[in-house]
Amino acid sequence: MKHISSRDNPFYKRLHRLIDGKRAGEAVLEGVHLCQEWLRHKGLPQAALFDSSKLASGGELAELARALPESSCISCEPALVRGLSQVGHGQGVYFLVGVPELSPPARIAENCLWLDRVQDPGNLGTLLRTAAAAGIAHAYLSTGCASAWAPKVLRSAQGAHFAMAVYEHLDLAQLRQRLDVPLLATALQGGEPLYDAVLPQRCAWLIGNEGQGVEPSLLDLADMRVFIPQEQGVESLNAAVAAAICLFEQRRRCI
Amino acid sequence: MKHISSRDNPFYKRLHRLIDGKRAGEAVLEGVHLCQEWLRHKGLPQAALFDSSKLASGGELAELARALPESSCISCEPALVRGLSQVGHGQGVYFLVGVPELSPPARIAENCLWLDRVQDPGNLGTLLRTAAAAGIAHAYLSTGCASAWAPKVLRSAQGAHFAMAVYEHLDLAQLRQRLDVPLLATALQGGEPLYDAVLPQRCAWLIGNEGQGVEPSLLDLADMRVFIPQEQGVESLNAAVAAAICLFEQRRRCI
Numbered sequence: 031m032k033h034i035s036s037r038d039n040p041f042y043k044r045l046h047r048l049i050d051g052k053r054a055g056e057a058v059l060e061g062v063h064l065c066q067e068w069l070r071h072k073g074l075p076q077a078a079l080f081d082s083s084k085l086a087s088g089g090e091l092a093e094l095a096r097a098l099p100e101s102s103c104i105s106c107e108p109a110l111v112r113g114l115s116q117v118g119h120g121q122g123v124y125f126l127v128g129v130p131e132l133s134p135p136a137r138i139a140e141n142c143l144w145l146d147r148v149q150d151p152g153n154l155g156t157l158l159r160t161a162a163a164a165g166i167a168h169a170y171l172s173t174g175c176a177s178a179w180a181p182k183v184l185r186s187a188q189g190a191h192f193a194m195a196v197y198e199h200l201d202l203a204q205l206r207q208r209l210d211v212p213l214l215a216t217a218l219q220g221g222e223p224l225y226d227a228v229l230p231q232r233c234a235w236l237i238g239n240e241g242q243g244v245e246p247s248l249l250d251l252a253d254m255r256v257f258i259p260q261e262q263g264v265e266s267l268n269a270a271v272a273a274a275i276c277l278f279e280q281r282r283r284c285i
Numbered sequence: 286m287k288h289i290s291s292r293d294n295p296f297y298k299r300l301h302r303l304i305d306g307k308r309a310g311e312a313v314l315e316g317v318h319l320c321q322e323w324l325r326h327k328g329l330p331q332a333a334l335f336d337s338s339k340l341a342s343g344g345e346l347a348e349l350a351r352a353l354p355e356s357s358c359i360s361c362e363p364a365l366v367r368g369l370s371q372v373g374h375g376q377g378v379y380f381l382v383g384v385p386e387l388s389p390p391a392r393i394a395e396n397c398l399w400l401d402r403v404q405d406p407g408n409l410g411t412l413l414r415t416a417a418a419a420g421i422a423h424a425y426l427s428t429g430c431a432s433a434w435a436p437k438v439l440r441s442a443q444g445a446h447f448a449m450a451v452y453e454h455l456d457l458a459q460l461r462q463r464l465d466v467p468l469l470a471t472a473l474q475g476g477e478p479l480y481d482a483v484l485p486q487r488c489a490w491l492i493g494n495e496g497q498g499v500e501p502s503l504l505d506l507a508d509m510r511v512f513i514p515q516e517q518g519v520e521s522l523n524a525a526v527a528a529a530i531c532l533f534e535q536r537r538r539c540i
Contacts (some may be wrong), residue, residue: 067520152407160526165516188520225537258533261420265322265443267529271415274526275533278513282480282534 031095033082034106037113041104045079045114045124049181057179059125060116062090067189068125069097079104081111081122091123116181129179134170134197139210141166141232141280144202146248147174147239148269154178155186156270157237162190164277170205170234171198202236203248209234212253215244216272221255229256229280237273286350288337289361292368296359300334300369300379304436312434314380315371317345322444323380324352334359336366336377346378371436384434389425389452394465396421396487396535399457401503402429402494403524409433410441411525412492417445419532425460425489426453457491458503464489467508470499471527476510484511484535492528 034042048058059065059075068075078098082105085091095103111122143161148154154176158169169178176183178196206213214229215221215236236252238244249255258267258275267275289297303313314320314330323330333353337360340346350358366377398416403409409431413424424433431438433451461468469484470476470491491507493499504510513522513530522530 156523156526159520159523162519163515163522186523190519193519259536260418264417264445264448265414267418268411268414268441271411271526271529274522274529278530279537281514 031100032104034079034104034110037110041077041079042106042110045126048126049114049116054131055129057127057129057184058181059127059184060114060123060181061121061185062094062123064184064189065094065123065125067192068127069094071189071192072127074098075102075125075127077102077104077126079106079111079114079124079126081108081120082106083108084122091121094123116185132195132197134200134205134208136208137210138168138170138205138208138234139232140168141211142168142170142234143273144170144172144213144234144236145175146172146202146236146244147242148237149174149176150240151176151180151182152186153240153268153270155183155188155190157273158183158187158190158194158196160270160274160277162193164274164281166277167194169194169196170200170202171196172202173199203251206251213251214276215249215252215255216257216276217243217249217255218257218266221257223259224256224276224279225259227254227256229283231284233280235273235276237269240269286355287359289334289359289365292365296332296334297361297365300381303381304369304371309386310384312382312384312439313436314382314439315369315378315436316376316440317349317378319439319444320349320378320380322447323382324349326444326447327382329353330357330380330382332357332359332381334361334366334379334381336363336375337361338363339377346376349378371440387450387452389455389460389463391463392465393423393425393460393463393489394487395423396466397423397425397489398528399425399468399489399491400430401427401457401491401499402497403492404429404431405495406431406435406437407441408495408523408525410438410443410445412528413438413442413445413449413451415525415529415532417448419529419536421532422449424449424451425455425457426451427457428454429494458506461506468506469531470504470507470510471531472498472504472510472512473521474512476512478514479511479531479534480514482509482511484538486539488535490528490531492524495524
């Protein structure tokens with residue numbers, strides 16, 4: 031197995047750049063669970079990098095390595111691997127994977143998630159994870175959302191990306207024309223209480239920016255606005271939590 | 286107004302220590318919203334520190350300062366204030382507040398949240414924010430939970446702490462004896478589907494650690510276990526999201 035012992039190694043530098051910034055077409059997955067999920071849903075990675083010391087001690091890392099062609103596996107000095115980690119105690123495994131840039135379909139007729147400028151990576155990942163658990167397989171992200179394949183988003187989403195089609199950098203107002211199901215927005219004002227609303231079996235759930243909600247001109251394009259009745263005098267729900275309550279209320283009624 | 290221009294200033298160093306670590310009895314609130322919520326729910330802070338340049342430009346900071354006795358306000362060099370900030374672009378205002386250490390009541394008869402080793406500060410904050418929005422005013426946190434008054438928890442909770450009683454460092458198995466309402470655990474296995482379960486009007490909702498769930502011996506003390514039916518073949522819900530769906534399902538039925 032090829033071994034990396036210098037931080038000047040071109041492959042190591044490439045992983046570093048992918049983790050720090052954004053680059054279309056490729057992503058780095060960190061940790062056993064995400065890598066296992068990739069194998070299960072998507073097949074082989076372009077390459078896999080292992081902490082040489084952790085790999086030598088067997089366990090889950092050795093098992094992952096056995097599932098890959100040896101030519102795609104690279105071992106790496108532990109000190110360098112620590113420089114890649116996004117978490118306190120990384121598990122010592124990274125997959126480099128190709129990420130298809132998807133174009134939205136000509137007509138959108140499934141239950142789906144529309145995200146308008148959701149900026150917090152943790153929120154974005156949680157929204158995708160929740161949508162996947164609710165059986166939603168398509169997410170449409172506006173320009174101004176966090177980058178869907180950034181490490182923090184991947185970590186919060188726990189593999190939801192691999193079970194969904196995630197479309198990015200969209201003009202949602204334009205995309206509205208392709209929508210064959212109602213557009214439902216969560217809003218704090220001017221909406222129907224969620225539990226009184228007649229929810230369609232399939233719709234596009236429109237969730238807005240954490241602080242500002244859905245952009246007003248986009249909100250005007252919604253067919254229905256709903257709000258979640260809550261205790262007075264306290265802060266409203268976090269965007270991902272509000273979305274979860276809506277998606278699972280729809281699922282409760284429709285399944 | 287007193288002015289701080291050195292990082293050796295004792296008050297500045299005290300704030301720094303409180304932000305970096307944990308110390309019982311005191312907490313630092315960052316940002317306009319948290320400070321406003323403190324004023325609204327709790328009254329005056331022990332002291333308030335303002336970015337001198339932002340304070341001079343008026344707006345929300347000047348408004349906050351006007352609501353406080355001048356003797357409790359301190360202005361500070363912008364460069365030093367940036368050293369305190371937990372977010373990218375801080376708003377330049379901090380409250381030092383006293384935090385009462387609460388002892389649990391002898392009998393617990395209200396709807397409440399029980400958290401077993403919830404370690405992620407963002408998750409813990411979101412759980413408190415969600416509980417407050419669901420009308421729950423008491424949270425009982427086990428030893429092993431993140432520190433409730435840490436800056437990241439405060440930020441995610443968006444002021445929920447001030448509308449709730451948050452009890453920390455508890456042995457939940459012992460506390461079970463004080464409980465006069467059923468203990469309901471969210472669990473992945475061996476539970477009733479949430480939507481089929483007969484939910485009590487009041488209960489203690491027991492939410493477990495992000496990775497491991499509720500500790501098995503504690504789970505054995507639950508009166509009922511519920512799970513949220515979800516799509517097969519994808520990751521289960523995040524702990525805070527699962528809790529939100531349960532709390533709002535109870536609220537939907539009971540209100």
